[in-house]
Amino acid sequence: MPATAAKTTKSPGPDASTLAVGTLIAGCLAVCLAQIGLAIPATLNGLFQSELHPVGSQLTWISDAFLLPVAVLELTFGVLGDLFGRKRLLVGGALLMAVGEVVSASSDGVHQLWAGQALAGLGAAALFPTSLAVIAAGTRTHTQRARVIALWAACLSTGGFLAPLLGGITATYGSWRWSFVVVVAIALASALVSALLAQNSRAPEGRSLDPAGQITIGLGLFALLYAIIQGPTDGWGSTPVLAGFLLAAVFLAAFVFAELRVKSPLLRLDLFRNRSFAVASAVAVVGMFSFLGTAYAVSIRLGPVQEQKPMHTAMAFLLLNGLALALLPVTERLLKHVAPGLVLTGGLVLIAGGDFWAASLPITDEAFTSLILPLGLIGVGFAITVSSITATAVNTVPQHLAGMASATTNLLRDFGFTLGPAVIGAVALSRAASHFGSSLHASALPDATKGAAAAVLEEGGPLAVNGASEASPVLKPAHSLAMDALGHGYSIGFVVCGAAALLSALLALVALRGRSAGVDEAAGA
Secondary structure (H helix, E strand, C coil), X not given: CCCCCCCCEECCCCCHHHHHHHHHHHHHHHHHHHHHHHHHHHHCHHHHHHHHCCCCCHHHXXXXXXHHHHHHHHHXXXXXXXXXXXXXXXXXXXXXXXXXXXHHHCCCCHHHHHHHHHHHHHHHHHHHHHHHHXXXXXXXXXXXXXXXXXXXXXXXXXXXXXXXXXXXHHHHHCCHHHHHHHHHHHHHHHHHHHHHHCCCEECCCCCCCCHHHHHHHHHHHHHHHHHHHHHHHHCCCCHHHHHHHHXXXXXXXXXXXXXXXXXXXXXXXXXXXXXXXXXXXXHHHHHHHHHHHHHHHXXXXXXXXXXXCHHHHHHHHHHHHCCCCCCHHHHHHHHHHCCHHHHHHHHHHHHHHHHHHHHCCCCCCCCCHHHHHHHHHHHHHHHHHHHHHHHHHHCCCCHHHHHHHHHHXXXXXXXXXXXXXXXXXXXXXXXHHHHHHHHHHHCCCCHHHHHHHHHHHHHHCHHHHHHHHHHCCCCHHHXXXXXXXXXXXXXHHHHHHHHHHHHHHHHHHHHHCCXXXXXXXXXXX
16 A cells, blocks of 8 residues: 555654554554544443442433543544544543543442443544544555545454454453443554554645634534533423523524634534535534444343343344444445445445334334344444444545545544434333333322333433333333333334435435545545
8 A cells, every 4th residue: 555645744653664554553543542432332332220220311311421532522533634644633532532441440439430420432533533543644546545444444343343243252251341441452452552563644735723713613523512412301492402402493594604714723614515525524424323223232232131141242243333344345446346335325225224114113022033133234324334434524535635634524424323322212211101101100000010110200200210120129120111111112112213224325326326436535635
């Protein structure tokens, strides 16, 4: 692979070909680390529920404490890498992830776990865009870029493959805390590899920090996620939730206003004049929302609801994330020869089919074999979709804008990831609470059971009722009602994810029909 890139500045050093291989290794290890950090809590949700006893929306915040800084800060880290060098961010991001996971491993309560995951997410926010930009900077042709992008996407999915495996093994034979300790070791190794092998690169032309843009988008996304996550707990019509939606609209509008007027914007809105880039961006949000919303629903179904062993959850996530490596030759060939609209459409249709199938499974069905085919469909669809989204976006802009394009794509993809647990958790818990309340009121259960169950529902939500009813003699008669309500709620969650994937498929098919990334790249250059 050539080690030079148009309009990209590299630090002087030894032989370029050696450095290109080292940079590729460092970038791939960094994105694998970031994805492991992102995905590993999903395997452990059942243990978090049983040991830390989160109530209401607190379990959802464990996942989004990591995802929120990733979504909010990726654009800024893309700029920092372009300005000051990407190697520094690879090393610093890995070290910050190590610190965050140490805090998480030592948690004695849900609030410290939030803090640790937020720190780790901050480190991952540096790694996601930088890892792609640093390897894309060493390519010259569309073919080379398509190859390294497919490899980068496979490494991202490998992280998703390893995360549940590591989580399942360590939680089964040790503790959920050891899962975070393993991530600390991987983070330290990634920092060392990047420091020794990665070749620095940057693209400072026309780039500068944009404080107004960063502040407004940060506050806007936080307000939006707060309103979505807290809706089921505080009430959709409550003052905090309504204020959250209002502030989100105000700050996001202010972000667009600021970006249109600043000399060096955090996000160049003119990138979206490229139809392929704009469509890939929209699909990145909706499609990745569908995927991680599905993954979150699976983790809650198997963990807190059915209380299955961590290894069972791990096997499910191996199906969701583990097929990308096997499909690497297929995705690479598709990116070279098939229009991106067809590639995206095919992947998203598979995700939708798997979601609708999963929604039909009764909550009392605990057999793993029932999940193999629907989750396999979703896993294949994700492997195809994530590669084609990234390739379409990065290959439709001039190479000196690859850093911004990759950061923007990663931002939108991870914003979709962040919305997944938030929206599906909100929809499922709202529907489950309503369903349980109605079923409880209509049941012939003793008044003592009804009163106790209603009190737990008010305090901690339907997941708390499900967990407490297993251990409490008074609540035990209400256990089947709670489990049925949660099954109903998360089945609706699967349907929402499937509908989102179908919407994205239709958008990709209509807007990208007959176009190729290579054509768009030539036009954008």
